[in-house]
Amino acid sequence: MSNDTLQPGFIEPTQLNAITQAMAGLNQQQLTWLSGYTAGLAAGQANGTAPVLDHNSHSAQFTILYGSQTGNAKGVANAFGERAKAQGINAKVVSMADYKPRQLKAETHLAVIVSTHGEGDAPDDAVEFHEFVASKKAPKTPNLKYSVLGLGDTSYEFFCQTAKDFDTRLAALGAPAVFERVDCDVDYDAAATAWCDAVIAKIKDDFSQQASSVQPTFAANAPVVATSQYDKKNPFTATLSESIKITGRDSVKDIRHVEISLADSGMQYQVGDALGVYFTNSDDVVNRILETLKLDASTEVSTQGESVTLDVALREKCELTLSYPTFVSKLAEATQDDKLLALLEDKKALRDYIADRQIVDIIIDNPVAVTAQQLVDALRPLTARLYSIASSQTEVEDEVHLTVAHVAYDAHGFAHQGGASGFLSTRLEEGDNVKVYVEPNPHFRLPNDPNTPIIMVGPGTGIAPFRAFMQERDAQGAEGKNWLFFGNPNFTQDFLYQTEWQGYKKSGLLTNITLAFSRDQAEKIYVQHRLLEQGAEVYAWLQEGAHFYVCGDAMHMAKDVENALLEIYQVHGKQSADEAKQSLLALRKAKRYQKDVY
Numbered sequence: 001m002s003n004d005t006l007q008p009g010f011i012e013p014t015q016l017n018a019i020t021q022a023m024a025g026l027n028q029q030q031l032t033w034l035s036g037y038t039a040g041l042a043a044g045q046a047n048g049t050a051p052v053l054d055h056n057s058h059s060a061q062f063t064i065l066y067g068s069q070t071g072n073a074k075g076v077a078n079a080f081g082e083r084a085k086a087q088g089i090n091a092k093v094v095s096m097a098d099y100k101p102r103q104l105k106a107e108t109h110l111a112v113i114v115s116t117h118g119e120g121d122a123p124d125d126a127v128e129f130h131e132f133v134a135s136k137k138a139p140k141t142p143n144l145k146y147s148v149l150g151l152g153d154t155s156y157e158f159f160c161q162t163a164k165d166f167d168t169r170l171a172a173l174g175a176p177a178v179f180e181r182v183d184c185d186v187d188y189d190a191a192a193t194a195w196c197d198a199v200i201a202k203i204k205d206d207f208s209q210q211a212s213s214v215q216p217t218f219a220a221n222a223p224v225v226a227t228s229q230y231d232k233k234n235p236f237t238a239t240l241s242e243s244i245k246i247t248g249r250d251s252v253k254d255i256r257h258v259e260i261s262l263a264d265s266g267m268q269y270q271v272g273d274a275l276g277v278y279f280t281n282s283d284d285v286v287n288r289i290l291e292t293l294k295l296d297a298s299t300e301v302s303t304q305g306e307s308v309t310l311d312v313a314l315r316e317k318c319e320l321t322l323s324y325p326t327f328v329s330k331l332a333e334a335t336q337d338d339k340l341l342a343l344l345e346d347k348k349a350l351r352d353y354i355a356d357r358q359i360v361d362i363i364i365d366n367p368v369a370v371t372a373q374q375l376v377d378a379l380r381p382l383t384a385r386l387y388s389i390a391s392s393q394t395e396v397e398d399e400v401h402l403t404v405a406h407v408a409y410d411a412h413g414f415a416h417q418g419g420a421s422g423f424l425s426t427r428l429e430e431g432d433n434v435k436v437y438v439e440p441n442p443h444f445r446l447p448n449d450p451n452t453p454i455i456m457v458g459p460g461t462g463i464a465p466f467r468a469f470m471q472e473r474d475a476q477g478a479e480g481k482n483w484l485f486f487g488n489p490n491f492t493q494d495f496l497y498q499t500e501w502q503g504y505k506k507s508g509l510l511t512n513i514t515l516a517f518s519r520d521q522a523e524k525i526y527v528q529h530r531l532l533e534q535g536a537e538v539y540a541w542l543q544e545g546a547h548f549y550v551c552g553d554a555m556h557m558a559k560d561v562e563n564a565l566l567e568i569y570q571v572h573g574k575q576s577a578d579e580a581k582q583s584l585l586a587l588r589k590a591k592r593y594q595k596d597v598y
Contacts, residue, residue, distance in 0.1 A: 060108050060206050062091040065099055067114035067126025067162065069597075070274070070386055071439050072188070073151050075232070077113045080196045087200055089207045097125035097443065097591075101132035105139035109203050110175075112166045115151040117597070118554045120158030122165075124595050125443050128585065130162060133169045142174040145206070147199045148181040151188055155324040157351060159183065178202040185326060186319075187381045229266075232384065235278055235435035236265045240428050241399065248493035254406040255461060255496060256425050257390075260434060263398045267437075271392050271468040272444035272596070275400055276384035278435040279423035281321070285360045286314045288414075289375075292367050299372040304381055310372045318379040321419035323354040323362060330378035335368040361412050385420035386439055388551060388596055390464035392471035400436070403464035403496065444549070444596045450478030453546040455538065457561055459487035459516070459527050462552025463496050465596055469549075470504050482509060483541065487516035487527040512537075528560040532567060539572035547592045554597035565593075 062084055066077035077093050084091035096114075104110075115123050122130040132138060148170070150163025160183035167181040179202050182195040230236040242259040260275075269275070290297055290310075297311035304317060314320065328350060332340035343350055354362065359379070370378075391401035406425035407418030417426070428434060446469055447454065456466040463486055473482065484501065488494035494517070495501075504510035514534060518524040531538060542548065550561050562584070569580035587593040 060090060062089050062109040062111070062203065062207070063107050064091060064093045064111045064113065065096050065129070066093065066112075067096045067123045067129070069115050069117045069123035069125075071441065073113045073115045073123070076149065076151070076188070076192045076196075077111075080111065080113070083196055084200055087204055087207075089200065089204065095125055096129040099129055101129050101137075102139075104133070104141060104144070107141070107144050109178075109206065110144055110146040110170075111199060112146065112148045112163070112170075113151070114148070114162050114166060116156075116158060116160050116162040118559075119156075120161030121554075122162045124588070126162065128589060130165065133166060133173075138169065138173055140174050141170065142176075144170070144173075144175040145178045145203060146170050146175050147177055147179040147195070147202075149192060149195050150181065150183040151192075152183060152185065153324070154185050154326050155322060155354075185324075185380070186383055231437050232276060232439070235276065235384070235437045236262065236267060237433050238262055238265065238400075238436045240424070240430055240432050240434055242430060243404075243425060243428065246403075246496055248490075251493035252489055253460075253494060254408060254425070255494075256404045256406055256421075257497075258402040258404050258424050259396075260400050260402070260436060261398065262400055262436075265398070269389055269393060269400065269438045270440070271389070271446060271472045272441050272465055273389050274386040274439040274441055274596075275389050275402060276386055276437045276439050277402075277420050277424065278382070278384045279420045280315050280427075281318075281382070281419065282417060282422060282427060283315075284414075285320050285358075286311065288360050289314060289320070289363050292364050293370060293375065295370075295372050295375070301373050301376045303376050310376070313376050317382055318376060319382050319419075320359045320379070322380075323357050323359055324380065325350055325354065327359060327378055327380070328354070328362065331366070331368065331370065331374075334374040334378060335370055337366065337368045340366055340368070356411065358416060364412065382419075384435075384437070386598075387420075388461075388464040390467045392468045392475060394475040395471040401467075403461045403467070405461045441596060443591075444551075444594050445591075446472060447480070447547050449480070450476045451480045453481035453483070453511075453541050453544055455483045455485070455541055455546050455548045456551075457485040457527050457531070457549065458551040459485075459557060460552055461496075462550075462557075462596075465551050466549070467497055467500065470500075470509060474504070474507075474509055478509075481511040481541070481546075483512040483514070483546075484510060485514045485516070485527045485530055487518060487525075487530070489517065489519045491515070491517045491520055526560065527557070528564040531561065531564040535564075535568040535572050539568050542587070542592075545592075547594065548587065549594050549596075551596040552598075554595075558595055558597045 064077050064081050066073045068074040074095070081091050081093040114126055117123060148163050148167040150160030152160035163181060163183060167177070171177065179195070179198050182191055184191045239261040240258070241261045244257045245254060246257045247253050247255045295310060297309060299310045300307055301310050301313050303313050308317065328340055329344055332344055343353060387402045387404060389400055390403045391399065404421050404424050406421045408422065409416050444465065450473065454469070456469065458464070458466045466484060470482065473480070488496065501510060501513060505513055514530045516525045516527045516530045518526055548565070550558050552558065565584060566580045569575045569583045570577060573580070573583065575583060584593065
């Protein structure tokens with residue numbers, strides 16, 4: 001339609017130009033607000049009244065902060081943000097890694113969603129904010145309304161400890177909790193959703209005046225842009241292409257190189273991401289449970305909102321590998337068994353008991369009289385296992401590679417396997433289906449500048465993402481220096497992807513490779529020892545701007561490596577212990593110190 005044919009009521013070109021200039025630079029949230037304000041103006045003109053813009057009514061801000069190690073807390077936070085916006089609440093979702101701690105004093109409404117890993121440790125992206133809130137620098141916040149959601153695993157002693165820390169400190173700073181903290185176990189969906197709804201109900205009135213003045217025209221039904229149609233709740237049915245043992249015949253470890261076809265899925269991943277793998281439990285474990293409890297496999301049970309046979313529930317729906325205290329407590333509650341009730345009285349003894357037992361072992365030890373439904377109710381839903389991706393899509397295209405340590409051992413009179421590792425290593429044949437999804441890991445990425453040097457520390461299967469890093473840098477033609485620290489028990493048996501690393505070294509892509517084979521000499525040597533030995537050069541690389549990456553065991557290795565880094569700063573940087581900690585914090589804030597630990 002040409003300008004000279006515009007009908008009355010349409011915007012004139014000069015008006016459109018003025019509006020366009022005024023809107024330039026507005027973000028999505030501001031545009032949403034503006035759409036509601038203009039709708040209010042139109043309504044006011046229709047009834048002969050002019051709406052008054054009350055700036056104070058728009059001062060409330062709901063900030064949803066998340067700290068996430070594997071992406072679960074981030075997913076809950078994003079979903080919470082959408083639910084809040086749909087209710088007319090001025091909400092924004094922010095990673096703790098991107099949040100300026102001193103902004104806390106200006107907040108009016110705050111939700112903290114945070115996971116815990118290791119021995120009660122904050123996730124990497126939450127470390128700085130966690131330390132700030134616990135410090136004397138944290139401001140008093142009497143006008144801040146808050147609530148905390150913790151994601152954790154009751155298998156660990158320090159269950160949801162980081163969430164508890166935040167809750168305790170925010171209360172100590174004077175902030176009133178609008179809803180009590182909720183600590184979620186591995187199956188967190190229902191509890192997290194209920195918490196979100198409860199918090200929204202508590203704070204909605206604080207935003208009601210704002211909502212009445214600002215009626216978003218699209219926030220409630222705005223589509224969420226997804227990178228793939230496949231995710232944790234809708235995995236892709238992929239195909240196993242290959243599962244090959246890559247440790248030697250005499251190795252103490254059974255480590256597999258696994259290749260999975262993503263053909264026809266359209267799935268995309270970046271180096272540093274993880275692959276979520278769903279699995280089924282072994283026939284042997286299911287049969288042992290049925291026989292021990294004298295239950296009929298064909299009995300109908302209800303689980304996760306559907307009715308299935310007990311056999312299907314145990315094979316496909318329930319966690320039978322990882323043990324956890326809540327299984328014992330629920331089974332004891334259902335049966336009132338004296339032995340189980342006595343076990344619950346001493347938490348430390350209970351944890352010691354389940355430490356080397358799978359669910360099937362606990363059941364064999366305690367063959368209680370229980371119904372099929374009571375058993376299923378006591379069990380956790382089966383959850384996917386996350387594996388660091390060991391390939392770059394620029395090289396392998398519609399495939400994804402994993403490096404899997406097959407957990408296999410004899411205990412309590414019979415052979416045991418890990419749930420997912422046994423599935424991928426022995427129970428799945430080439431050509432069989434496996435349900436998978438990509439779990440993005442934005443806090444474990446190669447530098448944007450391919451000329452930036454990188455240091456990679458990845459003992460054992462921790463080498464997986466660094467294989468992907470090298471494939472990606474090779475495809476990029478990156479000129480940045482690359483240094484790998486790798487460790488395992490024996491050189492001849494356990495040098496994973498040896499020929500590939502030797503090829504990268506020969507081509508010049510891999511500048512340095514430093515190895516730590518712990519059992520090849522009388523004194524055990526690990527990657528942290530090699531870091532200290534090479535401390536002067538490691539420090540020089542860091543001064544040149546190198547990014548430092550760690551992948552592997554969080555409980556021991558990652559902490560030992562961090563202590564080695566601190567010592568390097570003290571010895572070669574001539575820093576005090578406090579200065580070294582600040583240097584490491586600065587490295588983390590600059591996203592130059594990244595960890596993928598488990």
